[in-house]
Amino acid sequence: MSDPIETITAFEALDSRGRPTVGCTVVTRGGARGRAIVPSGASTGSHEARELRDGGERYGGYGVRRAVANVEGELLRAVRGIDVTDQEAVDRALRKADGTQDGGRLGANAILAISVATAQAAAAGRGLPLYAAVGDGPRTLPMPMINIISGGAHAARALDVQDFLVVPVGATTFAEAIETVARVRAATGEVLRDRGATWALVADEGGYGPQLSSNREALEVLSVAFERAGLIPGDDIAIAIDVAATQFHSPSEGTYVWETENRRMQADELVEELAAWSADFPIVSIEDALAEDDWDGWRTATDRLGGIQLLGDDLFVTSPDRLRRGIDDAVANAVLVKPNQIGTLSEAREVVEIAHVAGYATVLSARSGETEDHWLADLAIGWNTGQLKIGSTMRSERTAKMEPSARDRARTRRRHRAGPSKIRERVLTWRQSSSRTSRGRVPRSRPNWRTPPAMRSSWRSPTNICSLSPRRRMPSSPVSVASPRRSSMPPSAASRSRATGWASTTSMSTARPISASS
Ligand SMILES: O=C(O)[C@@H](CO)OP(=O)(O)O
Ligand SMILES: [Mg+2]
Incomplete structure (x- = not known):
């Protein structure tokens, strides 16, 4: 009516x-x-x-x-x-x-x-709640992509690369996904503190904004944090980065400039740097690897890094026309969806539909300036985008975006997988594919992950990381099996979390508790 x-x-x-x-x-x-x-x-x-x-x-x-x-x-x-x-x-x-x-x-x-x-x-x-009203089909909860370390415009350019995020690829429920990334965030704080870096202040999206010796060091910090949190890289947790390359691109010179490292790079050199990172760390998604109008650079990146999720943010700006151009030119393989980049919900939804038909993954994304309104998370569920980028696990404008997923889970009492998303498929493909060298396309299995020296003594061997053995769940005690690991969460908090699914004082606790191992 x-x-x-x-x-x-x-x-x-x-x-x-x-x-x-x-x-x-x-x-x-x-x-x-x-x-x-x-x-x-x-x-x-x-x-x-x-x-x-x-x-x-x-x-x-x-x-x-x-x-x-x-x-x-x-x-x-x-x-x-x-x-x-x-x-x-x-x-x-x-x-x-x-x-x-x-x-x-x-x-x-x-x-x-x-x-x-x-x-x-x-x-x-x-x-109806918004997520139920905007989508008629079956709903799946999105895989969250969570900010841990910020640089660029979100942290006074302490680093050149804007976002170092994590994706809890091993989580089977949304509640488990959030608990996993919260552990990583806490452990990262400990690692930064141990290195004498800033750890008490937060950047625009609730992540840390430390000054480190290089952009790459942020990846090393995350790797050590995974170890501390008792998580297996590639099995439980993976890394996503938002390079936000438009921000440090000089169109007049055609170069990319990393001020913090005093480095100037051509597009292909930047791509090689990202390829090296991807060979050494469990990176499953790279956003805005090149600048918004560097279509040639993007083609190089897609060719070289195509085994990884390559997300266009400034490149596509949630525009049906720009996304169609990308699909026609076989550039990138995923699109970040931000409704305020295009202006209306109908156009943003069209982008999701075009992407899905073309086999491009979709990530609904918050902005760095947010409020406690959570409609974009509702859209991620209703439109089945598969992935959701919301910032970190603290600051209420970020945690508010977890609420629709918690409510949906509480309302339906159904078991939800976090995903299924393209990213999960990518992780599986990458784990199952045979070892290749890092020449040519970045291999989907990473037999050569190098562990930072600090981790070498206790990390699992690279062979085990890439093996096809069944994925192990997060350790049920603060210390895991193969090597001594520390949990960043006190045992009481950890066990309480496992018992309730989420036991913090964030806005999720206002939703009814989600049963744990569901
Ligand atoms: O670049 C991005 O993806 C977003 C969110 O991290 O940042 P901003 O809203 O500042 O564009
Ligand atoms: Mg971005």
């Missing part, structure tokens, strides 16, 4: 960086209400949809009063009377009212706020 949009009220809120952002509430004639607040990026691509900011003195120019006024003015007039359940009609009307390619006249932030609040109101009208 049709339920037309009646009114919209908008407001200016602050995001997790303390910058203004747009929120609004859509109300229908039948009384359904939907509310949404939009996020904002720091390492933005130049092809992204354009937010409308006020300029001037207020909030250093970041105010959004004009965007708020546009929501309650021109944009409301454009969508008033349209059936709230007809998302595409609402989104088309928003785009038409703005009239620009990038949404910059009325503000992509204003447009997206209405687009998402419309979806929320439609879900409320049906009495």
Whole structure:
């Protein structure tokens, strides 16, 4: 039954960086209400949809009063009377009212706020949570990709590479996935403290922002943290990186510059560096390996690193057109989906559909400037994106994104696997494929992982890591089998976590506990 949009009220809120952002509430004639607040990026691509900011003195120019006024003015007039359940009609009307390619006249932030609040109101009208309303098919919980160490625009450029993340590839439930990455985060803090690096402060996405001697050292720190957390690299846990190469690319010179290491590289040299990292560490995903318009460099990277998930963020900017170009040119094999890069939910969903048809993996992603609104995590579940990138396991604007998964699990009482995602498939393929040298494409099995010297005495042998033996579960005691390992979690906390699935004081604890080994 049709339920037309009646009114919209908008407001200016602050995001997790303390910058203004747009929120609004859509109300229908039948009384359904939907509310949404939009996020904002720091390492933005130049092809992204354009937010409308006020300029001037207020909030250093970041105010959004004009965007708020546009929501309650021109944009409301454009969508008033349209059936709230007809998302595409609402989104088309928003785009038409703005009239620009990038949404910059009325503000992509204003447009997206209405687009998402419309979806929320439609879900409320049906009495459903957003994730259930936006997808008709079977739902799977996404594999989380969690930030542990930050650099680039998210940590005052302490490192050149922006994100060092982990993927709990061995977890079989979402709760187990989150517990695993929380252990890695805690263990990483210990490793940084032992090395005399900054460990008490957090970067924009809740990860650590240490100054290290090189970008590569971040990978070594993670490897030692896996050991401390009692996790088996490649079996329990793997690494993802967001190089965010646009940020250190000099288009005029055509070079990539790592300031912290005083290094200038051509595209192929950067690709070789990433190939070497991938041979030495359990890296399963590389995002924005090259800059947003370096299509030649991307082709080199796809050819050289194609056994790994190659994610386009600034490259595709959630644009159906740019993704189609990438697919036609066989560039990358996965797309990061950020609805505010394109402006409306309909266009973001189209990107997910194009990717899935082409066999590209999809990762729904938060922005570095976020709020406690969690609609993007609902989209990841409803649209079956398979993976979800939300920042770290602390700061409530990050942990809020874990809530829909916890609620869905609690609501349905069904067993959920975290995934299935392309990344899991990749890990399996990579474990099962035979050893190859690191010449040519990066091998899917990594017989030559080198362990940092500090780890050598107690790490499992590389042969075992790549063996086909059944995957071992996370150790049930703080110390694992083959070698002495320390858990970063006190035993009582560890066992409590296993008993309840999640026993922290984060927003997940407000959802009903998830039974553990389910
Ligand atoms: O680059 C990214 O993938 C995102 C999230 O990490 O950062 P930002 O929102 O600053 O673009
Ligand atoms: Mg990125």
